[in-house]
Amino acid sequence: MISALRxxxxxxxxxxxxxxxxxxxxxxxxxxxxSDWVDGVIARALDQTSRLGRLLDPAADRLFIAVVIIGLAVQQVVPWWLLVAVFARDLVVGLCVPFLVARGFPGFPVxxxxxxxxxALMYAFPVLLLTQVDQLTGHLAADIAWAFGWASALWGVYLYWCAGLAYLNQFRAIVVSDARASTHQRGPRSTPGP
Incomplete structure (x- = not known):
């Protein structure tokens, strides 16, 4: 319910x-x-997690990141390369998911x-948004927020890509395992004679 509201x-x-x-x-x-944090605390305390919630929660996070970073890029608060860095990771990992689903895997584990x-990205972008508030512009607080927001954004992109590489490593292991299983089912290849 809370995920849907988000x-x-x-x-x-x-x-x-x-x-x-x-x-x-x-x-x-x-x-x-x-609301996301409260929802998580309540769900764990009452042991009431659902499959729909496990799908909607990360979807809401991804959509918030996408909307905020696109909005910040359109408003020229952040450069477009930051948007590309975040979306390129999602694109690369996302292209692997249909292959996994076709083989019975629900996707990548978180x-x-x-x-x-x-x-890190979820708190970096609101901090960067705060630096654009007229009442803060030109003050020391805005400069500190700008530095903190950028440090968090860069750290978040780094961690985001580290997770993406971990997902790609899992994908590689599944592909190799799938190829081995396929080879075993067909039997050993005959070697050509002299």
Whole structure:
């Protein structure tokens, strides 16, 4: 339920960023983050996790990251290469998923390093949004927030790619295992005679 509400907040954040209502966008992002945390705590305490929740929760995180980074790039707060760095990883990993699903795997298991990368990005972008609030612009607090936001964004992209490489390594292992199983089912290849 909360994951679905978080998904509904995604277009609201997009509109707020594009209309330069940065403080309101940060408030909505903070509410989404807090609701996600509370939802997780309650679900674990009551042992009430669902398959739909496990799908919607990461989807909401990815959509928030996408909307915020696209909005920041459109508003020229961050350069486009940052957007490419984040989306290229998702594209590369995403291209592997149909192969996994066709072989009976539900997708990649979530790594802690991927969670850490997503978390770093999820707080880096709202901090960068805060630096655009008129009341903060030109103050020391904005400069500190800008440095902290960029450090978090770069750390998040690094961790995001580390998780992506771990996923690709898992994918390689599955492909190799699949190839070996396929070879064993067909039997050994006959070697050509003299």
């Amino acid at each position: 998904l509904l907040m995604v277009p609201v954040v997009a509109v707020l960023i594009l209309s330069e209502q940065y403080l309101a966008a940060v408030v909505v992002l903070a509410l989404a983050g807090i 790594h802690d390093i991927g969670k850490a990368g997503t978390f």
